[in-house]
Amino acid sequence: MIINISEILSTAKKSETYSVPIQLDAFTMNGDRYPMVSRESVTLTITNIGNREVSIQGHIDVVLNIPCDRCLEDVPTRLSMDVDKAIDLKKTDEERINDLDETCYIDHSSLDVDRLVSNEILIHFPMKTLCREDCKGICFKCGQNLNLGECGCDRESLDPRMSAIRDIFSNFKEV
Numbered sequence: 001m002i003i004n005i006s007e008i009l010s011t012a013k014k015s016e017t018y019s020v021p022i023q024l025d026a027f028t029m030n031g032d033r034y035p036m037v038s039r040e041s042v043t044l045t046i047t048n049i050g051n052r053e054v055s056i057q058g059h060i061d062v063v064l065n066i067p068c069d070r071c072l073e074d075v076p077t078r079l080s081m082d083v084d085k086a087i088d089l090k091k092t093d094e095e096r097i098n099d100l101d102e103t104c105y106i107d108h109s110s111l112d113v114d115r116l117v118s119n120e121i122l123i124h125f126p127m128k129t130l131c132r133e134d135c136k137g138i139c140f141k142c143g144q145n146l147n148l149g150e151c152g153c154d155r156e157s158l159d160p161r162m163s164a165i166r167d168i169f170s171n172f173k174e175v
């Protein structure tokens with residue numbers, strides 16, 4: 001959704017609060033798509049702070065399905081993000097992108113809320129996602145999710161790279 005900010009920009013000290021729906025149905029990063037399973041409205045207060053600068057304050061709450069790092073099952077992950085920014089519209093888009101984390105979600109006339117939301121998710125995206133602390137992951141032989149039970153594969157025999165290292169060690173011992 002686009003918020004028209006031209007009136008705020010042309011009126012000294014004007015401040016408006018918006019509650020707007022998120023229209024994105026997924027967040028995409030490096031070609032991976034993370035569906036949004038819950039997206040509460042975004043609340044944003046946009047204020048003309050003078051000198052062609054605006055502040056954006058508010059809160060964004062979304063739940064994304066992010067695959068577990070070990071077993072790849074989707075983990076509904078809540079991202080609760082406070083927004084507090086001051087944006088200098090005297091600068092060109094290029095200058096602002098170089099300066100900050102910003103993609104161009106704002107210009108002299110409009111604020112693109114979905115782009116802002118994407119930008120915030122990118123900043124707050126978790127480094128690590130586990131479905132549970134002791135997730136057992138998947139069997140590297142058959143791909144079974146080991147949280148759901150044993151598959152019966154012999155995982156003691158290591159993969160070829162590891163057995164090469166083991167051979168080096170056993171040769172070493174023989175010398």
Ligand SMILES: [Zn+2]
Binds near residue numbers: 132135137
């Ligand atoms: Zn897992």
Ligand SMILES: [Zn+2]
Binds near residue numbers: 139
């Ligand atoms: Zn297996």
